[in-house]
Amino acid sequence: MKVTMTVNGRPMSAETEGRTLLSSFLREGLGLTGTHVGCDTTQCGACTVHVDGEPVKSCTVLAQDVAGKSVTTIEGMANKDGSLSVIQQAFQDHHGLQCGFCTPGMVMISAALLNEKPNPTEEEVRHYLKGNICRCTGYHNIVKAVMAAAGADSRKLAAE
């Protein structure tokens, strides 16, 4: 069947099977490989995208259930001129990524948090991010990046 949805502001469609997951639809159907798949039990969050503005783990949603909706992926997160958005820039500025694999999901979940709660505490950031696993950074610099993107003084975290 053909499934159509708005992805990063543009209508896009691809042929899929009924069992095709949104993550596969994006990666294989549309070639948007920035959305990563790190597990098969909805536990790691690497595949997080926004569906109608809400964070969703795209490995657990059927593509056909998202038909007609609006999806934002990591490829749609930069500013219109191609420069890094505030949250992306904060991740670079604070070394909030190493291997880069969990990063798209981390950026998407962090953006969702800041949409929901523009000035979170460190505890709130850690709680909100607990559905996204990073094996490289120990979260320290991810938390710092999110706090910085929220305009908080990230120096309030443990000294280095």
Added chain:
Amino acid sequence: MPKDGGIGASTLRREDIRFLTGKGRYTADISLRGQAHACFLRSEVAHGRIRSIDTSAAEEMPGVLAVLTGEDFTEVGGNPTGWLVQSRNGATMKEPKRPVLAHGKVRHVGDAYAMVVAETYEQAKDACEAIEADIEELPAIVDMAQAVADSSNRVHDEIEDNVVFDWGWIEENRAAVDAAFETAPHVTTLELVNNRLSPNAMEPRASIGDFDSGTGDYKLYTTSQNPHLTRLLISAFVMGIPENKLTVIAPDVGGGFGSKIYHYGEEAAVLAASKRLNRPVKWVCDRSEAFLSDAHGRDHVTKIQLATDREGNFLALRTETLANMGAYLSNFATCTPTFLHGTLMAGPYRTPLVYVNVKAVLTNTVPVDAYRGAGRPEATYSLERVIDKAADELGIDPWEIRRRNFIDPGAFPYTTPVGLVYDTGNYHATMDKLRELSDVAGFEARAEESRQRGKLRGFGLSTWIEACGIAPSNLVGVLGCRVGLYDAATIRVNATGNISVLVGAHSHGQGHETVFAQLIAEKLGVDANSVEIVHGDTSKIPFGMGTYGSRSLAVCGSAMMKAADKIIDKGKKIAAHMLEAAEGDIEFTDGSFSVAGTDRQKSFAEIAFSAYVPHNYPLETLEPGLEETAFYDPANFTYPAGAYGCEVEVDPETGGVDIVRFTCADDFGNVINPMIVQGQVHGGVAQGIGQALLEGVVYNEDGQLLTGSYMDYAMPRADDVPSFTVDHSCVTPCTHNPLGAKGCGEAGAIGTPPAVVNAVVDALRRAGHDHITHIDMPLTPSRVWTAMQG
């Protein structure tokens, strides 16, 4: 303040741009024209004899192109162990064959015995379910002690007691060590388990085999930390494909932590299938398969004894360890519990007599190999736990007993009784720094505040030392290593003065593209933005050994320095000609070649241009071009060291442990990019906290993996760890490499587990639970609570 882009600057990472915008290119992101998809059928039993495999129904399934089994690989070789260890009786270890696909027997749950290739992955997966295998289930061998005791049940029929080797280090010292224990005033004994872990790089493994029937060339895209090692193993041991007909490409790789050092059967299988089908064949591992097939880490059962005098001076140390190998010997499984473990049992201490015994045991479990730290976390954990126990028994402060036994800062180079020569270090300095940062004086007040909230606060200390930057090739050769451990770099200065650096090290999170460019920029006096780092493709880079064991900077970075020296030497010859001066009068500073004592000079770019457009050039004595390669084989290991402090709060109602402060004081030698070094420590500490509190691979008695997903295997998450305080201001530069660098990648994973466990034991003992001297990791709420009930 160091200049941005040069040595010592926290230059932001250039690779971040692609990772932050979804433009990273990992193996699973690559789609080749006409590619087919593979799925592997894996054993559901831990141990079984394969009677027959009927693939006929699967072959008829929609989209199926080929079904391969172990029968298809009987003509090729096996995946070898990279290190032949000798038993203490002088016998060479036993090395069971590890086929591409299981043949004859399946030996662990997850052991792949068939492969389906189809037009789509879903079709391949569906067809796997149509394969009918008749497998006679045999009793599973799971427990190491049982594996050794019962020789009637064997993982490999030819290895009768399931023991690969029985290693003594150093065997000649055994009698003296035992004699010291006979007369020692005090002996502390501790039995402990170093829990089995699953490395869990967030990118699952993936491989694409691509055979070109026109040229006979093979290409393998794969998730590897060391593409040349993978090529060597496939060429020389497994498939016999000549190296010049096989290219291995490790593109962006999403973390490794050791698990992607090794060659896995799936890599050979996709190459063979690609040749058979004359199409690219792609396989992407899912996480469930990863738990069942990625090499695990740790899994030691150890008895450690420390002999001291009444003042806590260490007199002798001995350990007995059973090290789980799993069902096959993964490439570096045998050196991890031996030369990366036994050799570290002196730690940063003056213990005059040390003896280590390790038996490597086969079981029906996933193969075990090096995981971040590899042997050194196991050594450090045993040592730092037994020291705390000894301190407690002797009534000596944990800081003091360590201070009393540290190698004196003036005693370097220092030869340990376990075969290493530490070139430099200052263990007092890092521990003093830790003490300063830990606010020891404020502890009692914090503990009181915790008590008022019903929580038990404790402090745990550990010190650590690591041998990394492994190692002189001739030395490891004597010890049984089958490969060299140098690294290599080519510096290609292009005609207009920009630079490509082709390196043997591989970056899968370490930020080499940024850090290596900083090195070259500083050394050659050029803008870091004009330097590109090329890695991960055997058709481009010189033969290097890749990245593991915190070696990239110390070994490959040193190769880069050597190559840069050659560039400068050649540049001076060119400049001498152009400036009509004697070569000996040419000086190279800040990217320009000048005649000493004059203002006559040529820029680096002018020299490069002349090398490629050699109109005014000493052609009769010098070749054109400006490209140099260097191989660097280290003279010794490097020895980073440090001291870690952990403060915990235990909830006596639940046994739950909260880490409330974590502080690291490390000596990594000279640091190139502090931001990246700190990030490495954060990540290592989180993995260490994972091992100490959360993570553990669990098999039941039938050899079924009970922790096969993130539902059951507890990865550290953002709210399981605190923000960390890390310091690397104590510096004793490495004396034998040109950078003075020691390596920082594994530190956190080594120093952390004992600090956490020492802290929890301290918290419980302070609260009056005097019977508790040890709790095995992971310190789950249930284990801590149970221990508290006495």
